[in-house]
Amino acid sequence: MEKFELHILGCGSALPTTRHFATSQVVNLREKLFMIDCGEGAQMQLRKSRLKFSRLNHIFISHLHGDHCFGLLGLISTFGLLGRTADLHIHSPRGLEELFAPMLDFFCKKLTYQVFFHEFETHEPVLIYEDRSATVTTIPLRHRIPCCGFLFEEKPRPNHIIREMIDFYQVPVYELNRIKNGADYVTPEGEIVANSRLTRPASPVRKYAYCSDTCYREEIIEQIKGVDLLFHEATFAQNEAARAKETFHSTAAQAAEIARAAEVKQLVIGHFSARYENEQILLEEASGIFPVTVLAKENLCISVGNNE
Amino acid sequence: MEKFELHILGCGSALPTTRHFATSQVVNLREKLFMIDCGEGAQMQLRKSRLKFSRLNHIFISHLHGDHCFGLLGLISTFGLLGRTADLHIHSPRGLEELFAPMLDFFCKKLTYQVFFHEFETHEPVLIYEDRSATVTTIPLRHRIPCCGFLFEEKPRPNHIIREMIDFYQVPVYELNRIKNGADYVTPEGEIVANSRLTRPASPVRKYAYCSDTCYREEIIEQIKGVDLLFHEATFAQNEAARAKETFHSTAAQAAEIARAAEVKQLVIGHFSARYENEQILLEEASGIFPVTVLAKENLCISVGNNE
Structure with a gap:
């Protein structure tokens, strides 16, 4: 099956430590790379990951706090030095372009490629990316400023043809696409062959949900129901629950509650407070x-x- | 003797590698810390160095290229999260404040301390910092944009009193400062005691010169004559001399020529091109x-x- 992987570049919170970089990660979906958040040092970590810079065309920023976007300038600048020519798209809540454009104009004057900013509202899910095989939708979160997560979903794929049955019924080639998409086959003699005899279902679509930064928010459960992998912030332990609430962050237990209620298949927690050695x-x-x-x-x- | 040390935080050039961070270093002069340049990742490297953030009150930026200043936002932001109260002074060629102030206003709204920008012209040496024991002066360099290095110099210290001789001549206390500063002593009997009998010379002043980024520039030799330590950029090897000239950088040989002509005591080269594994x-x-x-x-x- 085609690749669908999450690479963690940084999983600390606002205060960097010697253990963690600020938030950034890369989703590798069938060899297209999508960056989520871009904290300081993201480009160094990306280089270390050996992921190919040239396969990264979209960056999704969850919210306009420095630890989620200060790495953009260095990354954009480096792409220029490497002679990139493909457009780079940056998706974010409103306000990023106004802040970063003057810096880019000054520091990245002779870019060999174009940077496009795409800004969205964060109060309801928005489809912000779509290609032949996948979509990215925002997940409204609740933090101190407008913020959202991202849901990466494969598109359903057509059923697999069972070659032996196609041969057996001598199905003409021009019928194959209809059959892959679920149609039955009618023989020249008028016999109806059920689609289920001719095809096997495609593998189920895979989904990844990124939810950071956010306080505990049950409203997201419906949208992330059953995802294969959930990244949920877990800035604090239970004894700091009051601090979590006050700063609109989550505890590890709250992240797990969300994962359980949403019946996700696996949970990865991050965005750790610097207080945890x-x-x-x-x-x-x-x-x-x-x-x-x-x-x-x-x-x-x-x-x-x-992924096998 | 009091501390005078150079800590290298990053010594790569514009393109970061897995081996080098962008340019940043810290001078520890008698437990006051001075940062020179602040490339992306400087705050992480500073933390790793175990140098005390609170002792850093002045940052000197050589020029407005991203690899020398993109780390400022994260550093300033982190100082705020740590509850810093002391003013932070940023010294740079003209233009930095205009670029960074809007970002700071947005991302560092509730700073617990103040950031002051001090901008200077780069075509001639300017005294940009002075305290009781040291000065920092700019060193005009030649790069693609206005750029300067920095000369850190201890101030001459008064001579050391030779206690036994002071006792022998029964020199009154109120004469001591004059004697430390070089005066002879006249006894009540009118006998003149030469200063050299009463004092030993203070240790010679120590000097550090930072010269990056720059093409080969003989004009700096006079100003950095005899410094104890010279950091000179050496972006390229000799076979890339043409490239060095074109980009207003230096070769390692050129850095060494400057060091030899200036009769410095030690040379450290850095700002290495990413091409050198x-x-x-x-x-x-x-x-x-x-x-x-x-x-x-x-x-x-x-x-x-x-430093012994």
């Missing part, structure tokens, strides 16, 4: 509620769904 | 001309002059 406490709190939880860490790569 | 070639070319040369590298700490 070791995030084991966060993992324990989350795993107690939702066992299939892993800690994000720099340079971690996780498959989304069944 | 290994900078040994640069070290060899420089050492052939000026033997006391070292390669900059991340987390290197070098004494300026005799």
